[in-house]
Amino acid sequence: xxxxxxxxxxxxxxxxxxxxxxxxxxxxxxxxxxxxxxxxxxxxxxxxxxxxxxxxxxxxxxxxxxxxxxxxxxxxxxxxxxxxxxxxxxxxxxxxxxxxxxxxxxxxxxxxxxxxxxxxxxxxxxxxxxxxxxxxxxxxxxxxxxxxxxxxxxxxxxxxxxxxxxxxxxxxxxxxxxxxxxxxxxxxxxxxxxxxxxxxxxxxxxxxxxxxxxxxxxxxxxxxx
Amino acid sequence: xxxxxxxxxxxxxxxxxxxxxxxxxxxxxxxxxxxxxxxxxxxxxxxxxxxxxxxxxxxxxxxxxxxxxxxxxxxxxxxxxxxxxxxxxxxxxxxxxxxxxxxxxxxxxxxxxxxxxxxxxxxxxxxxxxxxxxxxxxxxxxxxxxxxxxxxxxxxxxxxxxxxxxxxxxxxxxxxxxxxxxxxxxxxxxxxxxxxxxxxxxxxxxxxxxxxxxxxxxxxxxxxxxxxxxxxxxxxxxxxxxxxxxxxxxxxxxxxxxxxxxxxxxxxxxxxxxxxxxxx
Amino acid sequence: xxxxxxxxxxxxxxxxxxxxxxxxxxxxxxxxxxxxxxxxxxxxxxxxxxxxxxxxxxxxxxxxxxxxxxxxxxxxxxxxxxxxxxxxxxxxxxxxxxxxxxxxxxxxxxxxxxxxxxxxxxxxxxxxxxxxxxxxxxxxxxxxxxxxxxxxxxxxxxxxxxxxxxxxxxxxxxxxxxxxxxxxxxxxxxxxxxxxxxxxxxxxxxxxxxxxxxxxxxxxxxxxxxxxxxxxxxxxxxxxxxxxxxxxxxxxxxxxxxxxxxxxxxxxxxxxxxxxxxxxxxxxxxxxx
Numbered sequence: 001x002x003x004x005x006x007x008x009x010x011x012x013x014x015x016x017x018x019x020x021x022x023x024x025x026x027x028x029x030x031x032x033x034x035x036x037x038x039x040x041x042x043x044x045x046x047x048x049x050x051x052x053x054x055x056x057x058x059x060x061x062x063x064x065x066x067x068x069x070x071x072x073x074x075x076x077x078x079x080x081x082x083x084x085x086x087x088x089x090x091x092x093x094x095x096x097x098x099x100x101x102x103x104x105x106x107x108x109x110x111x112x113x114x115x116x117x118x119x120x121x122x123x124x125x126x127x128x129x130x131x132x133x134x135x136x137x138x139x140x141x142x143x144x145x146x147x148x149x150x151x152x153x154x155x156x157x158x159x160x161x162x163x164x165x166x167x168x169x170x171x172x173x174x175x176x177x178x179x180x181x182x183x184x185x186x187x188x189x190x191x192x193x194x195x196x197x198x199x200x201x202x203x204x205x206x207x208x209x210x211x212x213x214x215x216x217x218x219x220x221x222x223x224x225x
Numbered sequence: 226x227x228x229x230x231x232x233x234x235x236x237x238x239x240x241x242x243x244x245x246x247x248x249x250x251x252x253x254x255x256x257x258x259x260x261x262x263x264x265x266x267x268x269x270x271x272x273x274x275x276x277x278x279x280x281x282x283x284x285x286x287x288x289x290x291x292x293x294x295x296x297x298x299x300x301x302x303x304x305x306x307x308x309x310x311x312x313x314x315x316x317x318x319x320x321x322x323x324x325x326x327x328x329x330x331x332x333x334x335x336x337x338x339x340x341x342x343x344x345x346x347x348x349x350x351x352x353x354x355x356x357x358x359x360x361x362x363x364x365x366x367x368x369x370x371x372x373x374x375x376x377x378x379x380x381x382x383x384x385x386x387x388x389x390x391x392x393x394x395x396x397x398x399x400x401x402x403x404x405x406x407x408x409x410x411x412x413x414x415x416x417x418x419x420x421x422x423x424x425x426x427x428x429x430x431x432x433x434x435x436x437x438x439x440x441x442x443x444x445x446x447x448x449x450x451x452x453x454x455x456x457x458x459x460x461x462x463x464x465x466x467x468x469x470x471x472x473x474x475x476x477x478x479x480x481x482x483x484x485x486x487x488x489x490x491x492x493x494x495x496x497x498x499x500x501x502x503x504x505x
Numbered sequence: 506x507x508x509x510x511x512x513x514x515x516x517x518x519x520x521x522x523x524x525x526x527x528x529x530x531x532x533x534x535x536x537x538x539x540x541x542x543x544x545x546x547x548x549x550x551x552x553x554x555x556x557x558x559x560x561x562x563x564x565x566x567x568x569x570x571x572x573x574x575x576x577x578x579x580x581x582x583x584x585x586x587x588x589x590x591x592x593x594x595x596x597x598x599x600x601x602x603x604x605x606x607x608x609x610x611x612x613x614x615x616x617x618x619x620x621x622x623x624x625x626x627x628x629x630x631x632x633x634x635x636x637x638x639x640x641x642x643x644x645x646x647x648x649x650x651x652x653x654x655x656x657x658x659x660x661x662x663x664x665x666x667x668x669x670x671x672x673x674x675x676x677x678x679x680x681x682x683x684x685x686x687x688x689x690x691x692x693x694x695x696x697x698x699x700x701x702x703x704x705x706x707x708x709x710x711x712x713x714x715x716x717x718x719x720x721x722x723x724x725x726x727x728x729x730x731x732x733x734x735x736x737x738x739x740x741x742x743x744x745x746x747x748x749x750x751x752x753x754x755x756x757x758x759x760x761x762x763x764x765x766x767x768x769x770x771x772x773x774x775x776x777x778x779x780x781x782x783x784x785x786x787x788x789x790x791x792x793x794x
Contacts, residue, residue, distance in 0.1 A: 044527075045516065045524050045527075046527040046528050047524075047528055048529075048535065049528075049531045052531060052535050058755075058759055059755060061758075062712065062716070062754060062758035062762065063751045063754055063758075064716040064717070064719035064720075064730070064754055065716070066719040066722055066723070067719060067751045067754070068751075070730075070734075074743055074744060074747065075744050079744055080545050080546070080549060081549075159619075163619075163621035163622070164621070166621040166623045166624060167623055167720065167723075169623075169723070177624070178624055178627060181624060181627060181628075182627050185627070185628070192631060196624070196628040196632070199624055200616070200620040200625075203620050203624070204620065207619040208619055
């Protein structure tokens, strides 16, 4: 037990989790923004935009995140020499955020589209009847209801995003939780089980409340029909 | 035309594999097995992804570790075609030996007292030192020039951490492999890569990197590369004799030169070639 | 319902013109992005012939792409079988009428669904490697399959549960009426029907398994990504190599996803009137990588 507690003096586990939370937070914001635009593309009347949205979703949903993040470091950072900050490690952190956002945007798009599917036909027809064209109808009538219907699937995307932030170690952010866990086990292989459960419980504590919250919110905010 | 046909055949093969994958999971045969104890064949652990030392060329293996392994095996009476090379990633080396999955390991394996508790070592057959790889036109000559520069190494590597502790102004980037570091340095985003000098030389000697990088040649540690053996192995004396013979008949020198060609690298002549340490 | 047709009126002449303009602008922007990417890659010499010719050589396919793909498919295939088994056992466990079993299965499933697959993989890899319980060479493979099974098996258990709960009550009542016990009715009446209804979602989960097998790269399992990285190191074309690896994954996964979509259309007559929304929501689970 003392051995176990001494681990926390040597390694800053909370700092590692904090990095995962930051990664997830920024990636979630960007993924939500990109995903909403993509969903608009996919339900828009313009064929080229529909096609673009569908192509984006099919490409990024079917590519392993590991490859996307490796590509972020090797492609964007190394070869294309994209720098997103003057400080090297900030730049790598932001590139990991971009990789996570780009990947999860495809799922956000699909979640919102499934939300759109919960909006009854009559709503769109009523919007058209009062003379709203596509963008106002989407902004005022369809999307507000669609977002409510999409809360549960969006919550699932957020949970997946938090867990997937561990893959950032494969890209370039080595200080996050999975990287630290690996280092800790390599140095203290006698404590492999307590170390694993520490990190696993950390994620349980992060993820389960989000699941409960989104389930509650999706019921609370559901459009009464 | 021939090449297109190959490509077409390969695409067909992929399609076939994909189809069979949908068919279910009956293809799960386990590979590997116990190490063979017989003296006329050997299972040797090497790196598969370390160009210039141990590298899987696709069907054949190249590098300095591989050349030394082949020479030693021949001296032990095992011909080249009876050697089976097995991948020995750094994290697995002790386990591979303890479970006798391999007969010996040539994989940039430094002799240390901690490791000696669980495995035996023959050699050393090379003494490497931590060094820096920099672009050819760089003016970095040692770790003291790294202040404010971007340094890349492999995740969890102690060598990079040492520099970081000594020179806090260094920006350290950690990557899964040195290849990633070298790619980033090729793009100009990284100023230096650090690890053992011969590993750096092997990376710089790759065809695609030829002429782009140089090894600084200012080593600041001593890593004795040994031949890892299972505890209590009786092969140590024979291996040491083989290494000495390899050094004497210049095959050792040749192996280093041919594997680091184009890297602008010379090994530390004060320490090399080494004299094998007496066996335990 | 399909939103596509109802969000806008059948376009008149002016709307048609606007759509046309929008279409052209959209195409131009897409082409612009594409051109920028190509130009950026070309500027750094990534489009030179020497970067791509290795993929036309038989050697590349024989020793890098095909062995890597074979290992990826092997891990995925084994994990698919074991995850379905795990999912069935724990899914039925969660529906059990014995409270302790239901609770235990629930806790296991919820825990495993909350833990990142990568953490499990690293844990099994290092724990198995140092315990000596399995040959060290097999440890990465076993770790990949175990981690994929525990996570995806839990998701499948949830699919089974929501599939059974989505069935009309009458199914169980009919089972009981012909003298089956609750457990028998579950196993021989309800679960088989739920399995058919959840087939599309199940196949989507196979896509997740295949994608997640690429995490094996981090724990030295020689799957496709690992081989392509090695190829890229040797040929100095790591970016083209990653692109080819991504393309292979996209082709396979796109095929599986299309199969899932087609199946869900085919099966929609069977699931009509039940609660397809539940299954759909689970199918959207982005899971990991």
